Amino acid sequence: MTNREKMMAVFRDALGSALPGNLIRDTLRYEAGVLTIEGKSYSLGDYRGVHLYGSGKASVETARAVKAVLGDRLTDGLVVSNYGAAVDGVTVFESSHPVLTEKSIRAAEILMQKISALSADDFFIYVMSGGSSALIEKPAPPITLAEMQELVKGLLANGVPIEDLNVVRKHLSLVKGGRLGRLSKARGIVLVVSDVIGDDLEAIGSAPMFFDRSSFADTHAILKKYGLWDRAPENVCSIVRKGLDGEMEETPKGPSPLIDHFLIGSNLKILEKAKERAETLGIPARIMSSRLRGEAGEVAKAIMAIGEEIATTGQPFAPPVLLLFGGETTVTLKGEGMGGRNQEMALAALREFRGNPRFLFLSAGTDGIDGHSDAAGALVDHASWEKA
Template sequence: MEALLKEAFFQALKATDPYRLTLKALPRERPHLILAVGKGAAPMLKAALERYGEVPYHLTLPLGQDPMGLKARFAPHPLPDERSLRAAEEALALVKELPPKAHLLALLSGGGSALWCAPLGVSLEEKRALTEALLKSGASIGEVNAVRKHLSRLKGGRLLLATRARVTALLLSDVPGDDPSVIASGPFSPDPTTYAEALAVLDRYGLDFPGARRVLEEGLTGGLPETLKPEDPALRRLRLRIVGKNLDLLKAAQAFLRGEGHRAAILSDRFGGEARALARFHAELVESVRAHGVPFRKPLFLLSGGEAQVRVQGGGKGGRNLEFLLALYAHLNAPLYALAADSDGLDGTGGAAGALLTPGVWALGLDPRPYLEANDSLGFFARTGTLLQTGPTGTNLNDFRLLFVD
C-alpha cells in the first residue's frame, strides 16, 4: 500500500508536468521577450524556447533547482535576499524597454513572490522580516500577498503598468481557488486588495513593523498609487490563462487509482485554514466512513488539495503537510495509510516533500503531543522513518493529500 500511495503521487506529478501543460497553451505569436519565474519556470521556459526558437529571456529559479540547461538567476525561497532584488530589478528594466507593439510572454508559477522582490518604501531587510513573521503567524497566502503587493514596485499588477508591451501570461496555480492575483503575487494581474486591507492584516496578527505601516498608511491617504485595479485600461494589453492547477493534480491521481481498480473520491481542491483543524476534519470523515459508510462506501481513497497554514509557536521544524499528518495521527482512533506532500517537493523547513502514515507508525507508540507543541513534525516523521524525499520537482500545484479508508 505504501508503494501505491507514492506511485499515485508521482503519476500525478508526471501527468501535470509544466513542460507539457505549457506546450499546449503557448500562443501562436512569437514573443519579443520571455520572463519566467517560479518553481515551474524552467520546464515552462523550455517548452516556449522549443516552440519559438531563440528568444531573449529572463529566468529566475529557487536556489538548488535544475535550470535544465538554461541560463538562470537563482534566489532563495520563501524569504527574499539581495539576489531576489537583483532579479526583480532586471525584470523591471527589461519590460520598461519594450516598445508598445512588442509581445511579452510571462511564465509564472508559485514561488515568484520571494524570487522577485522589489520593495516599495521599505528596506529589503524589513520586508524579509515582515514576510517571515507573516508566514509564521498562520496568515493565509491571500493575506500574506495583500501585504507584499502593497510594499512592492512589481507585484499587484505593477509589472504590467511598467511596460507598454502586449502581454500573454501563462500561470501554474499554487493557490486555493486559482486566483491569478495571488499566484506569484500577481505581477500582471489586477489586485482586488487595498492598502486598508493590508494594514488590517498587520493588525489582525499583531505585527508591528513601523516602516511597513508608514508606507501602507501613506497609501491609505492617497500619497502612493494603488495596485492595478480591474477597471484599469492597461488590462486591454493582457491575455492571461491558467495552464495547470491543483485540481489537475488530484484528477490525475484519481485516474491512476481508478486504472488500478480502486475507488477514489476528490473531497476538494481548495481546503485551507489551520493544518490541525483540517486534520481533525479528515479524521472525523474517516471515522464516519469506517463506522457508517457515510458519505462514502469503504474501501476507497480520499483525495484533497489546497493549502493549509501553520501557526508556528515552537522551535521545531516541519511544514503544513507534515503538521497535517501529525495531527491526523493524533486524532484517529485506529491506524490507516495516508500520504501528504507539497507538489513542489519541499514542505516547509527540513527538505522533505511530506511523509506517510502507515500502521507501522502506530506500532511505534509515539506520543504526538510534544511534537505538536514544538511544531516539530519533521522530528516526528524522521523517527518513524516515513519521510517522503523527492527534492525539487520542478512544479508547484499546491498540496496533495491521499488517505486510504479500509
Template sequence: MRFMPHWYILEKTSATGRFRIAPIVHWPLLKTCSDKEETPMNAEHSVTLKEVFLEAVTACSPRTLLPPLIESSRDCIRIAGHSLGNNPLHVFGSGKAAVSMANSLYTALGKRIAGGTLVSPEESPTLPPNLRHFTGDHPIPTERSYRAGQVMMQAMKSLLPSDRFVYLLSGGSSALMEIPAPPFSISDIAIATKLLFEAGLPIADTNMVRIHLSRLKGGGLSKQIRAKGIVLVMSDVLDSPLSVIGSAPLWPVKRNYNACVDLLRNNGLWPALPANIRSFLTKSPEEEPLSFAIPHEIVADNRTMLYAVRAALEDRKVPVRIVSDHLDGEAADVGHGIAGLALNVSESLKDGEKLALLFSGETTVTVKGNGTGGRCQELALAALAELQGNPAITLFTAGSDGRDGPTDAAGAVADHRIWIKSQEIGLFSEKFLAQNDSYHFFQSTGGLINTGPTGINLLDIVIALIQR
C-alpha cells in the first residue's frame, strides 16, 4: 500500500514506544527561520548535509568520546569508573570501530598497554604497537571470520587470573568473528546468515538465531576468560540491549531453542536451512551453565549520533526537529512515510523558511529482487518516488559506519536534481525498488553518498531538509 503523502505522519505508539505511520491529526507549531542571510545553507543541500554528517561522525569518534572516560595515574588505571589496577592492560576488540577505539585507547595509555588482539573488516589498518590484527568478513562470515574467532578465543583464554583487560565491542562483530557450534561448518553459518538477512528480520531476531549456532556468541567467549576486565561498547542496536550487540560474545545469554525454531518457521525460513541446523535446533541441546557477566559500559549509541547531527545543523542556523530516534520497519515503507511527512510540513512553512527533520534507527529490507543496495539507499529511493522531484525537499540518509549493506556507498540523497536526472535518462524508481536495486539507480543518477569507513557504527541517520 502506498502512503498518501499529504495525510500521514510518523507517530509514536503507546504500546511499543516505536514510531509508525499514522494519519495526521495535528502538526504542532514549528520553530522556523526565515532570515536567509543568517543561514549559510544554499541550493546544493546534498553537499551541505554530507558535511553535517561527517562533522557528526567526528563528534562521535572514539578519539572524541574515549579520553574523558580514561584516568591514568601512577597507582591506578580507571576506565569508565572501573579500577583496573596499575599493571599494563591487555586490549582486545571486534567490530567496525575496534581499530579506532584501540588507537584512542593507546593515545591515552601508551606503554601501559601490554598487548592484545583486534578483529575488524579493515585489511591493513594502522595499529598501536603490540596489538595484532585479524581481518574478518562482513556481513556474511567466511573462513577469515572463523580464523579470527579462533585467534580471539585463544588469546583471551591465555590471560592469567592476575591480568586485566579492556574489550572494545562494536557493530559488525557478529559476522567478523565466528566459531560455529559443533557440528556446523562456517559454510552452514553463512547460509543461515544470508537467509536471515534476506528475510528482513530485526537484528534482535537475527542475532538470537546466530547465538544458538555459535560457540563464541551469547557469552561463549567469556567462558574462556579467567582474568577480570571491562567491555566498552559502541552500540549499533536500538535501545542497546547487551544480549544483542555484536551477538554478545562477553555477555551471558540463555538459549531458547523452541523459540528459535518457532521464529524460523513463522518466517518461512525453516525449509531452506541446512539439514544439520534443523536437526540441531529441534533436539534442543542441553543448556550449558551461563558465563559470568563482565561489566559493560555503553560509550555511544544512535542517539549520540543523532544529537551530533542536530548540533551540526544548528551551528548552521538551521531549525531542527527530531522526529524519531527509534526508526525501524521496512525501508521502502519508512521512506514513503518520511517523504509524506516532509511534503506535509513543507506546506506549513512560509516562503524563505526552512526546517530539518531528523530520524535515526535501523530499517530492514525484505529481499525480493536480485539487485544491489542497502537499507539507506532503498529508503531514499522510495522517498524519491514519493517526492516526485519536489524542489523544496532534500532527503539525505546514510549509515554511520560509511557502508550501506553490501555496497561501497554510505547511503544516498533524494532531491530535485536526482529526480530530474532519472527522468532524463529514463530510469523509473518503482522498477528499481521491485528489484531491490537502489545502488545502481543512484549510481546512474549521481545520488550515492560515499564517505569510506568512518570508524564508528551507530546505526543510520535520515535528514529531511525542507526549504521553502
C-alpha cells in the first residue's frame, strides 16, 4: 500500500464515520414509543403528529436515517438540500448552494409555513447541517434577493470568516438566528452536524432554530471592519440602522424552552476517526487542531513549517508522523478560478515542499465540495511537483 493509498484510506474511513446514517444509528433510539438521544427521552405517544424537517447539504441522508428509525410513526416531513432525492415519507426541496437564489427564499417560506402550523399536540425533529445559510433564506423586508446576493458576495470575496458572515446574515433574515424556531408552538429536537470551528450552535447554519447573542451593533462593526458599510445596498444599511435605533427586533437571545439541540457530528470526531485509522495502518498520528482558520495559503505554509521542523529536527514529533488538522480557512478571491480552500491549501503546500519525497499533503472537504469545482480537495506529493 503506497503512502498515497494510505492517506486516501484514512480520509475515506474518517469520512465514513461522518455519514448521516452512521451518526443517526449511533445516537438515536426508538423503542416502545419512546425516542431516546444522549440520555434524554421523549414519549412520542403523547403527541398527535411527529414531523421531520431540516436543511443542509446532509439533510437528505440524515432524514433517510431518521425515517429508518421512526418508521410509520413519522407523520410527514420536508427537508431542504442542494440536490433532489427520494426519501420515503419525506418531501425533498432542492434549493441553491452556495449562492442564494429564489429557491432559497421559497425553501425558507415553505419551512416557515410548516413550522408555524405546528401546535402543542405536535412533535418535530429538525435535522441541520452545513449549507443551511444559503439553502434557506428570507431577507428582512425591504431587502431584496439581489441585494442580499451582492452583500454575501462582497463578504466572501473579502475573506470574511464564517462566524462574522453568519452574524451579518442573522440580522438581515427572518429565519436565521433562532427566528425560524420561534415560529413553533410544538416540542421538538434539532439534530446538528457541525461544519464550523468550535461547534458553536449559534454559528452552525446561522442558527435558524437556536438563539443568537450577537447584535445589530456587531453587524455594523463587521461591515465597517471589512470596508463594506459604505458599499452595502441602502436597504441593508437601513435595516441595520433601525436595529441600532431599537426600531427593528433583535434576534432571540436565549434558548426556546420547547426545543432541545443535540450535536451528533463534528470536525473533531472526524479527526479522531482519522487518527484511529492511521494507526491501524502503522502510521503514528497526532491531532493538532480542529480549529484552523485564516487565509488558506498562509495556513498551509504554517502547517508545512511544522512539517519541516519534524523532518529536520524531529521536533515536536519524530518522523514519520501524520499531522491531522481541521477547521475552516478562507480564500480572498483574485480571479475566476473554480477551486476552493482545499485546493488552494494543497497548491500552497506543494510550493513549500517543492517535490521533497518526505512530504505528502491532503486537504479535502468532508461535504465533498471544494469551491465551485467537482472535487472535494486535493492530494499532492513529490510526484505532483514533477508533473507540475
